[in-house]
Amino acid sequence: MKLAALTATLFFHGICFGQNMLYKQTNKIQEYNYGVVDTAGMRQLSEIEKIKYELKFVEKRYSETIYSNYESEFEVKIDSNEYAQDWMKLASKFNYNNEGMHLYDANNSLMKTIAYTPEELSQRNDKKLDMQQYGFHPGIASFPEFTADMVAQLATQNVQVTTMPNGEVKVVSGSITTIFNKYKLTVVAEYLDREGYKNRQTLGYEPYLTDHGYLLAIDKTERFVHSVNGPCITETKLTYYSNYLIEDPGALIDKAMLKQESITLYPNPNDGVFTVKAELNNNVNITSVKVVSVLTGSATNIDCGNQKTFLVNLPNLATGQYVLQIITSEQKSLTANFFKN
Helix, strand or coil: CCCCCHHHHHHHHHHHHCCCEEEEEEEEEEEEEEEEECHHHHHHCCHHHHHHCCCEEEEEEEEEEEECCCCEEEEEEEEEECCCCHHHCCCCEEEEECCEEEEECCCCCEEEEECCCHHHHHHHHHHHHHHHHHCCCCCCECCCCCCHHHHHHHHCCCEEEEECCCCCEEEEECCEEEEEECCCCEEEEEEECCCCCEEEEEEEEEECCCCCCEEEEEEEEEEEEECCCCCEEEEEEEEEEEEEEEECCCCHHHHHHCCCCEEEEECCCECCEEEEEEECCCCCCEEEEEEEECCCCCEEEECCCCCCEEEEECCCCCCEEEEEEEEECCCCEEEEEEEEC
């Protein structure tokens, strides 16, 4: 979010809005921030702590636009902020575009600009590439299908997947536990933050049209902490998303709802003999397959027999790391790493 002057900002917007719009989403956000303590604990809180944990309410408008070059721009405008005071000098509008983040006051005057960190720039670029290559969509969600192949692939990455008796799917990756409930349309994640406090985030979704994925409806984030005097406190942020208005002349939603193309191989590690399964969209075929050594770059071509599930038989490969690469009839490259014992 780095611009030298407001004139440069306006010049940039002129360029952006001159492009073809692929997608635009606007919606309303209602956000509640509060803390919960037991009655006895409340009496032990200092006045500053009581202010910190009282109910705060913010109402916002959100808008995101994606242009023909897959650059994205989004804006959050605070319509009402019941706990804002003039002396706090809080921004009333945040605009994120290709150049950086711009903060505006209630009079729509630019307060300051903040440059993206290298990590944020990388995330924006990854988002752009994902939309171009893989049909990733920023505003529409889909629930993952935990097939046997996916579970086997995740296991090679030390991710444990368990289907519960009630139909929920529990995914454990390191210190993060996530519960997917496709029937209730909820995703619940629990983890410890950097300070060692337990956090729980609950996301609730609603269907968008028929077979077009899901829209975020509610986001509840809880942080379980203690005050200096000891009582248990739950810091809670409750966010509601509503009033969605979606324009999609670039058919990004249809693209995003296509099956995500991928390849899995198992077992991994292996002795040079393993099975490959390619998940491709309808009418997409495999045009070439090769195994490439990470160490030397040497490649071995594989005949898959025009099959999307096939056996690779290379027992004479040297021990080491390799990449299996598939090129599709749409000239898309899909890869999977494996280790030869």
